[in-house]
């Protein structure tokens with residue numbers, strides 16, 4: 001499998017992982033719509049890629065934390081029939097514990113990492129289904145599984161992205177729409193300046209954004225539903241996912257498990 005030709009809309013394309021997606025997708029022959037707040041940085045990325053690849057690269061400056069900014073991007077996804085790919089990459093993190101973090105900052109993180117990603121997916125999916133094709137790449141994180149590693153709201157927002165992806169794959173698989181969830185580990189980007197721990201950018205477990213995106217695109221080419229660039233033992237993920245699927249049908253029982261000692265009662269609506 002390869003990435004579709006056509007236009008890819010990438011959020012958070014002004015730096016880091018999103019800027020590398022822009023570079024790689026342009027070099028694979030995609031035209032681009034680059035979204036982020038910082039128009040100057042977006043324009044610099046766009047000018048460079050236009051010069052290097054000759055592709056059409058448009059810039060859409062929008063704050064996805066604001067209703068108007070989000071609505072602007074949703075409208076483009078709904079109305080531009082050239083768009084064949086959405087990379088939901090914009091996101092922020094934090095290393096603060098619940099006792100240090102400011103709850104308004106946490107809410108803004110949920111708005112960006114969860115609400116914006118959800119609304120953009122809801123805008124793109126019906127358009128892709130109507131055209132019988134499209135690719136949605138959602139950037140989660142390994143802390144969506146290793147949830148104790150960073151700030152709890154950040155980790156939970158990335159667990160959401162992983163769960164949402166599983167569900168989207170069920171809803172859209174037979175409609176020609178591919179959904180890939182990517183779980184980067186620590187990656188050398190400005191994420192860590194915003195998150196509050198800049199030294200992570202140079203740690204020995206930190207990957208370059210280039211390697212992260214190249215691995216994610218190789219995973220996409222291979223048809224992976226979930227790509228974890230830094231996980232060397234792929235069997236660990238295969239087992240985790242098989243266990244999840246095995247336990248899934250076993251939760252729903254009219255009677256509590258015997259270990260709770262509830263005994264048997266008549267079933268009725270209370």
Ligand SMILES: NC(=O)C1=CN([C@@H]2O[C@H](COP(=O)(O)OP(=O)(O)OC[C@H]3O[C@@H](n4cnc5c(N)ncnc54)[C@H](OP(=O)(O)O)[C@@H]3O)[C@@H](O)[C@H]2O)C=CC1
Pocket residue numbers: 011012013014015016017018035036037038039041062063064065089090091092093112139140141142183184185186187188189190191192194
């Ligand atoms: N770096 C890491 O270790 C890891 C990162 N990730 C995830 O990767 C994704 C990309 O992050 P990364 O490249 O590392 O970090 P960067 O900080 O380099 O990139 C974040 C991007 O999001 C954009 N952005 C931030 N806030 C908004 C907003 N309100 N509206 C629109 N755009 C916004 C920023 O642009 P601008 O400021 O111009 O708006 C920037 O382009 C995130 O979802 C992050 O959670 C996952 C695992 C590890």
Ligand SMILES: N[C@@H](C=O)C(=O)O
Pocket residue numbers: 093141142143149150184185186187
């Ligand atoms: N995935 C990174 C953050 O999201 C990390 O592993 O620290």
